[in-house]
Amino acid sequence: MKKFLLALTLILMSFSTMHKFYVSVTNVNYSEKNDSFEITTRVFIDDLESVLKERYDIKAALDTSSESDMADFYIEKYLRAKLVVEIDGEPLNYTYLGKKYDADLVLFYLEVENVGLSNLKSLAIYNEILTDLYDEQKNIVHIKWKGDKKSFVLTKSDAKGMLNF
Template identity: 30%
Template sequence: MKKLSFIGIFVIVLFSICSWTHKFYVGIYQLNYASDKKMLQITTRIFVDDLNSALEKKFKKKFHLGEKNVGEDEVALMNKYIFENFRIAVNGKSESLDYRSYEMENNVIVGYYRITDIANIKTLACTNKVLFDFVTEQQNIIQTNVGGNKQNLLLTIDEPSGKLEF
């Protein structure tokens, strides 16, 4: 568990210092339960060049996420791709992500999502296949914080799903 926490911190540091290219394929997905709002707040961090390439491969058109000329249709297709490949079940019930916004941090696209009307969390199951169709070395790290209980999952093409109990 501590190893995954260290890996998560290490990857975040690498994201912030990485400028033009990267040789590793990691996405970070932070899930924070805000009990006072009965909401699961989700932040995604994905290298924009990899996401653009995966979207271009899937939708057979050029994408400009992270550039000034990005179109609303590109953001809608990005979310369609995220919704198809990133699934969350709370207490055994599959939930829909609600897209809020995104921003760029260097060459990383940071997406903000939420799931509302969550009274409590006993179990959290995630399936994350984002970018697995683009690069087989992709790893997706799920970092959760539920009532101060922090747990992590490392999801890969061989093991794209995991479940946590709180």
């Protein structure tokens, strides 16, 4: 009887649907040595592939031997449209340094050079990554500078995190 109940439980559990979480994590670290913001963003590979297919009609096949030659082009294009860094109300140009895969995540490396932190009045991060595809998307942003840390949870309806210095 115990074996039957265990088997029945396993069968019923296999038909249940799991809730998927839609989240990205962005770390913005100020490097005093380089006077730059070093930005790392983590996104689930399957979610990124879905948004690239939806927006640009590209089958990216990320982290496979058949990854599209155009994947980096469209990833950078998407990031520039959805992740904006502003200092004192002015949008900054950042350098897309590349990506790395880690299990089911893709990590993006970006850098904003010549920040001049001592003269800053405000820093704003707009993060709308994947909010155009998933209403439930949460984008967590951690900002570290000179030993201080501030975190934001950004959503489709509230996509801006701001620090005043």
